Amino acid sequence: MNFFEAVKNRTSYRGKFESAPVPKEDLIEIMEAGCDAPSGCNMQTTSFIAIDDPQLMSQLLGLVNPPIAGTAKAAIAVLTERVFAYRDKCFAVQDYSAAIQNMLLAAVALGYQSCWYEGHITDDDNIGRKMADVLGVPQNIDLVCFMPIGKGVDEPKRAKKKPFGERAWFNGYKK
Numbered sequence: 660m661n662f663f664e665a666v667k668n669r670t671s672y673r674g675k676f677e678s679a680p681v682p683k684e685d686l687i688e689i690m691e692a693g694c695d696a697p698s699g700c701n702m703q704t705t706s707f708i709a710i711d712d713p714q715l716m717s718q719l720l721g722l723v724n725p726p727i728a729g730t731a732k733a734a735i736a737v738l739t740e741r742v743f744a745y746r747d748k749c750f751a752v753q754d755y756s757a758a759i760q761n762m763l764l765a766a767v768a769l770g771y772q773s774c775w776y777e778g779h780i781t782d783d784d785n786i787g788r789k790m791a792d793v794l795g796v797p798q799n800i801d802l803v804c805f806m807p808i809g810k811g812v813d814e815p816k817r818a819k820k821k822p823f824g825e826r827a828w829f830n831g832y833k834k
């Protein structure tokens with residue numbers, strides 16, 4: 660699959676996953692794509708934990724309410740360290756966003772489905788911190804996104820995008 664096919668095929672997948680385990684090599688390749696992302700001042704504030712242990716997966720998924728990805732056999736947790744890149748500028752959000760997008764595209768290129776679950780786990784109920792504690796993540800590092808990884812069973816639902824002409828122009832703002 661070429662890059663543009665991966666971009667077009669990526670959707671937020673919230674359906675069921677195949678029961679086969681996800682090979683470690685594929686999870687490594689996806690995390691490598693995350694490591695290859697740009698970061699402000701090359702601070703590389705994002706790190707990753709792949710989860711493929713069945714008991715650990717169900718322990719983590721059990722923390723999420725409303726539930727997500729109940730049938731997923733693997734996932735990648737995205738961690739961020741909110742440090743200043745220069746002066747008082749912290750680019751941690753941009754850094755982990757770039758890493759997540761790289762990983763979503765890598766997952767699609769390898770034939771997997773995923774979803775960027777951030778809202779679900781970063782609300783006041785602090786599920787991200789609870790997951791981080793289970794995974795032994797130090798207190799100064801936040802778990803900001805949980806990405807199930809697996810082959811989808813269901814037909815992905817495509818989100819409706821605004822027409823191109825409402826969002827992109829040449830030589831000036833044209834809305």
Ligand SMILES: Cc1cc2nc3c(=O)[nH]c(=O)nc-3n(C[C@H](O)[C@H](O)[C@H](O)COP(=O)(O)O)c2cc1C
Binds near residue numbers: 669778780
């Ligand atoms: C910052 C961010 C947080 C998100 N958090 C969640 C979430 O908690 N739960 C969820 O189901 N989808 C989440 N999504 C996925 C969006 O809902 C999805 O990208 C959007 O609806 C567009 O659909 P598409 O990804 O299929 O193009 C998140 C996406 C982003 C970029």
